[in-house]
Amino acid sequence: MPTVVIGSARDIVEHCGVPRFLFSDFPLGNPCGHPWDHAMQAETLRLAAGLLETATAPRTTLRSPFGWKPEDPDWRDRYNRIRPEDRARLLAIGDERRRRRGQAPRT
């Protein structure tokens, strides 16, 4: 069956390998367009649907022309960043997760 993926994690999708991929370079959560921007969402779906017809080989990636909000230029650095002051808190989260799942404690 012909398929096309719309997503924002380009490295993961291209590592996996898919037939067709429309890449929305946005924070994870809104692959189909900015929240409440219904015109952008329709254009995004138009591009994705078009790939069903125009792609000629697997691993076809098309980058959406839309970018994230100009007033938020730092979003790329923000996701899952680990600052020195986060380390103790993150280790505690991991320890709690291992305990909850019955996994061996960290050694």
Add this chain to the structure above:
Amino acid sequence: MDEGAGPPVPYMARTRAYYRALGYDNDYAWALHDDVPFARPGKPLSAMTIGLVVTTGPGDGSHRDAQGRRRVWSGLVDSPPASFDTDLAWDRESTHTEDRESFLPLDALKRLVAEGVIGALAPRFHLVPTEYSQPKTTGRDAPEILKRLWEDEVDAAILTAL
């Protein structure tokens, strides 16, 4: 247009670093396919029925089993749930998921149908659970999704990853 273009976020490297910071020693192994299947459509886009596959389920939790695990679930395009289970890894610091259409584009697809860009939208959309276990996805969930898409007589599918 994109005024803030930059290199894509290195999600794999960030995820590895995050799990190391949580105290895990083994890196996550993402799915990797040397051979990627490719099917060409047998008819023009304007004549195709399109199915939609998403990673979010209904907010009432009816897509979860007794142990709380997410399962393949199907919703009706004409009466989607009022809220969604978006308990997945997305960027809670930079955005929100309050607009369903930003990850479940039912209205956008209906608009393309009205414009004649695509032929029709299937009556159902489908949830594929995001799983750490690749065998669960490839051996259990993907065949079930494909079966449901065939039942809906779709010609092609659009998958949106939250």
